[in-house]
Amino acid sequence: MTDTAVPPPLASFIEKAAALLGPRGLTTDPELVAPWLTDWRGRFTGRACALASPANVEEVSALVRLCADHGVPIVPQGGNSGMSGGATPDDSGTALLLSLRRMNAIRDIDTESGRATCEAGVILQTLHEAAEAQDFRFPLTLGGKGSATVGGLISTNAGGSQVLRHGSMRALVLGLEAVLADGQVFSQLTPLKKDNRGFDLKQLLIGSEGTLGIVTAATLRLLPAVAERMVIWAGVHSLPAARALLLHCDAMEGEALEGFEVMPQASIDAVVDHLPTARPPLEGRHAWHVLIEVVADRTGVDTLRDRCEAMMAEAFEKELVEDAALSASEAQAEAFWLIRETVPPAERARGPAVQHDISVPVESMPAFVETTAPMLEAEFPGTEAIAFGHLGDGNVHYHVIAPGASDASTWNATQGKAISRRVHDLVTQWGGSISAEHGIGQLKRDELARLGDPVALSMLRAVKQALDPRGLLNPGKLV
């Protein structure tokens, strides 16, 4: 929230910023600023000297120069739906909150080359719809698609449920424009398929969480619209069986395999409690449920359904699955996905829990979950460890749920914190990452400092120091 008594140098900065951006571009009105000072999970609340909403890259550049002149720290923000508090300022009230939401133009959809050029504030769902209207698709998708912006997705190298075939955001950014700490504009929007003029600066900015530069626009890869898709729901008896099924599907369908998600029976039960209209695709109970998506880029001689039926018939023969259902229509495919997408809110509704977005080498994930879940439940009596998500990427969301009558406010800060440290220790021992797809932000900064490889950390810090020597870009985040 803004202060009533703003110290004079800050007052002079705000006056100049207001003159630069005009009334639509700058506000200090507490009512307008407040909604953006808390992250969407409600875990962090900060303060800001003002909320800036520049209209174009020239304004961002001039604003960043002004910030540099006055030593004002900048917290860039897209849809404010990040999972790690990366877009929330600290509580000093000295930082400027810089929203990119007003820069929301899709400048161009190039159907010949299959790419979209858009500003940082374009919302993911808007991009999906614009691509679909031209018979293309942007393959990355995630739960927060109605609020997440292109700039935020790039800054956090977002993942989601379609990474298996097309990769994270990093793999889909062809060109980038960003404003650096001194206000200079790095402009590489025009994609060159091959360019070896030194190491890739675009890749350096992707995933840097606004600490090296502020993404203002990007050119993104589009793919031809999918001609057909099938969603398969399977019940399996164990996580190693799910992994064996993944290898089987990969061997049979290869690049047509676009999604492979796992959920334990407990998560399906939680979904049914949370969303009474949800109907589980399988009648029986299974230790693990698997959602498989297979797509066809063009309608072939072999229909996709025939291929999927053949794939599952062989999986039955190999005793990889206990039961399976194929989506009979696009509506049913959507209904299968809805169950998967309801797992996170359903799990949150069960009561206090700590969540971890972790990865280990893909082939180690079944053993990791099977080894560590009973270990944690024994070490922290009454807790329940649940893993669900992107098995095909070696990335699960690993929740540890508090014992029945725990009070959220105290449990999270004490027991919850101890559990998170233990989970992160275990992940590190298994050669994994404490942040698979949500980034570090302020949530995991201390844990990264505690557990990160010292050599990698010193490289991250050296690059940060080189490109933002005064530490004005998103301070307190990442490193």
Place this chain on the structure above:
Amino acid sequence: MTDTAVPPPLASFIEKAAALLGPRGLTTDPELVAPWLTDWRGRFTGRACALASPANVEEVSALVRLCADHGVPIVPQGGNSGMSGGATPDDSGTALLLSLRRMNAIRDIDTESGRATCEAGVILQTLHEAAEAQDFRFPLTLGGKGSATVGGLISTNAGGSQVLRHGSMRALVLGLEAVLADGQVFSQLTPLKKDNRGFDLKQLLIGSEGTLGIVTAATLRLLPAVAERMVIWAGVHSLPAARALLLHCDAMEGEALEGFEVMPQASIDAVVDHLPTARPPLEGRHAWHVLIEVVADRTGVDTLRDRCEAMMAEAFEKELVEDAALSASEAQAEAFWLIRETVPPAERARGPAVQHDISVPVESMPAFVETTAPMLEAEFPGTEAIAFGHLGDGNVHYHVIAPGASDASTWNATQGKAISRRVHDLVTQWGGSISAEHGIGQLKRDELARLGDPVALSMLRAVKQALDPRGLLNPGKLV
């Protein structure tokens, strides 16, 4: 070549390095060092205080520390077949030439996960053969595959003729190990499919030409062996027609399209002169010749030949091609590729010429060549401008051949240099790159400084300064 009178601090360094690496690991014998002091194109020759050939990453690390202690610059070298003099020391004789060739173990081929872990000195062709023996393939390939090493390919982000579908080296590196300027080892060999602990340091090292760290090992992506391939040779009347054919093939075959190379008639004539056994696939003469490669990962119901015939029949109907031939056997497919691969030596045999490895946005390449070739031939009378190569990547090799009786030694240094500057100016005006796939090295460092985006250059320099503050890693290269 090594000096007979080595100054005392250098003598002390060499003594310690010899003790560290043993007789197989260090030599100052001029006869053993000399072959590695000239780049393979013969454009640069330098001197070195010694040639080090460490056996493992621990030795590289200790050696780099020793160099740091004594202020000795290091020039890393793989197969010494780079195109830009990036692995050749300057002529001061103070640098240590650090060969990675002795570190040539393929540590592991993981057939379940489809990846190979190998040391920096593994030769590309050896990797191809090792992958093939396991029914896999490493898709990147290029003319120098018999000498190019994994470490060199990563350091230069090498491209080649199969980038269209699978990307440059950058897209194929899953994990990396490198020794940094202070001797610390950056170790991220175990690949995590998702890892968002900050920006991607691996990507920073790829393409950094040994200026930020010395690649010692890598984990690389392997693909299932190709089940079938077809190579098609087509004659077209213009470069825009070749581009239209590319779009047609892409629409019909999408990800099965792995290669799309163009050559002018003059290059085919040069090949026939140079390699009398070569038989052009088409009887007639065509302004441009196109080589198209289409592969099938598995043998389908529609055979690949049927699909390729249908694709070309439609291309004839649309009047995109004048004539075409499909390879009737694997031997003929190889013969078609041999013609393409003979273009560079055949062009070099025609006499003095300047070569440029350039890219522009893929869709602009036909217009770029059609506009600039006559312009250059008019500005530099008697010259002939020839472009051939990877049209699908927006990357051609652009040769300008000297007038008939020119003397190589004088023409290259005078007229040739002026032409190169002009070509680079034009490429820059068209939004392109003066180095598409060969890197900057020492060959293009001044041109990059002259024409590079000042913002990008200052970022490159800041990162270099941050990670190698004393400038000991491959000095005089890149930036």
